[in-house]
Amino acid sequence: MDLPVMPPIDPMLAKSVPQIPAGQRYEPKWDGFRAVIFRDGSAVEIGSRNTRSIARYFPEVVASALAHLPSRCVLDGEIVVPSATTTGLDFEALLQRIHPAASRVEMLARTTPALFVAFDLLALDDDALMSRPLAARRALLEDALARSVGAGTATGEAAAVHLTPQTEDPDLAAQWFERFEGAGLDGVVAKRADGPYLPGKRGWAKIKHDRTADCVVAGYRVHTSGPDAIGSLLLGLHTDEGELASVGVIGAFPMARRRELFAELQPLRTELAGHPWAAALESGTRTPREAETSRWNRGKDLSFVPLRPERVVEVAYDHMEGTRFRHTAQFRRWRPDRDPDSCTFAQLEEPVSFALADVLSAGRPSS
Structure with a gap:
């Protein structure tokens, strides 16, 4: 050439x-x-x-x-x-x-x-x-x-x-x-x-869609630096049938905040039985959605620690692909005033079909 x-x-x-x-x-x-x-x-x-x-x-x-x-x-x-x-x-x-x-x-x-x-x-x-x-x-x-x-x-x-x-x-x-x-x-x-x-x-210059949603925190993955820091928080939204669906993650935190989050979330840790994503966990995938993999980092551990779905977080996202955030969402603030059951797909803005x-x-x- x-x-x-x-x-x-x-x-x-x-x-x-x-x-x-x-x-x-x-x-x-x-x-x-x-x-x-x-x-x-x-x-x-x-x-x-x-x-x-x-x-x-x-x-x-x-x-x-x-x-x-x-x-x-x-x-x-x-x-x-x-x-x-x-x-x-x-x-x-x-x-x-x-x-x-x-x-x-x-x-x-x-x-x-x-x-x-x-x-x-x-x-x-x-x-x-x-x-x-x-x-x-x-x-x-x-x-x-x-x-x-x-x-x-x-x-x-x-x-x-x-x-x-x-x-x-x-x-x-x-x-x-x-x-x-x-x-x-x-x-x-x-x-x-x-x-x-x-x-x-x-x-x-790029101009992207920026929207917010209140999501349930249903689990976390540990950081690669060690077992006492949060790598990412797993997010869920309730369907019309009341099921908690996995919609994405947030993971951009300073290291000090990752360790603080780890300590804060320990009281919410729960057993597999009874967790909304128990079926996926017990199937051996240990992921909130079936067959989830990391194609850019093969061998990466995608297992997660299940939490009682009791905390609500407001996140920023650009757009959805199907029922999931297309990109990693961004942390905005905790929402202690929100009932986790009220976090549904109905709050999401739907783009015009084209x-x-x-x-x-x-x-x-x-x-």
């Missing part, structure tokens, strides 16, 4: 801001795996956010890059997996794609195929483009994908490469922020039209 921009490269990042800034270009914030695709003829590499190669996990994306991208190029974007049961994304299915067995990778590539959504062009042919302004890179990206993807689809081949929508209208960006969440997206990214591509720098296909079509280059 001999390209003007060579792997590995640290992708440019975004910093969180509270509201959509004026006078910039705006794109949906995709909720998948960050990916930089390098293609040089028949050679394709895919670098992750931490610069590791993930090409082996997505053979269908490699094949589509060979079929639909310019013969020599470097593109930045996101790998996502469309849901098989809804019109949005499926992050859990995407997590399943990181698997050591080649046979399983091949099977998942057929049953849960991934897409690559491009949002930047770092090199084309013999030209390195990172020092050029975003507006120029975007124009070249649109033209390159209109020609390469358009040529492939004209022959009847389905491309797994798409162009993210982009607008200079902040009002439209605000609409995307509200509407696209229903397709599983994560907010909006704002980028300066005159900005260069800065590897590893937080030169863009189809992934409509999001992708908004960024489709014209031929």
Whole structure:
């Protein structure tokens, strides 16, 4: 491989801001795996956010890059997996794609195929483009994908490469922020039209949904530093049937606070029998949901200590995926005034339903 921009490269990042800034270009914030695709003829590499190669996990994306991208190029974007049961994304299915067995990778590539959504062009042919302004890179990206993807689809081949929508209208960006969440997206990214591509720098701005919920603390995991510190608190919400469902965790505490929490929660420790998640515990998984694993740290101990579900905590979260918080929730405050039985799914804000296909079509280059 001999390209003007060579792997590995640290992708440019975004910093969180509270509201959509004026006078910039705006794109949906995709909720998948960050990916930089390098293609040089028949050679394709895919670098992750931490610069590791993930090409082996997505053979269908490699094949589509060979079929639909310019013969020599470097593109930045996101790998996502469309849901098989809804019109949005499926992050859990995407997590399943990181698997050591080649046979399983091949099977998942057929049953849960991934897409690559491009949002930047770092090199084309013999030209390195990172020092050029975003507006120029975007124009070249649109033209390159209109020609390469358009040529492939004209022959009847389905491309797994798409162009993210982009607008200079902040009002439209605000609409995307509200509407696209229903397709599983994560907010909006704002980028300066005159900005260069800065590897590893937080030169863009991201605006994400921030919501709160009152949850029941039903258990904890110990910290890796030792058995006398809390690693994370396990959260639950009651269903309409009154069952306590596992919805996620909070785990960002200073070490001193982790030890204080450990001491505070000891009086609530309980036996397995009678705990709302006893069935999962007794099945041998020792997790609040069946078959929970850590795909990024294999062998990690995910067992937890059950607690009597009597304490309520207010947490901040960005959005849900199914019945769980998509990302780790953030501690806000204890709620001693709340009855644990009142912590239900009914308090959660539901995003407007929106189809992934409509999001992708908004960024489709014209031929």
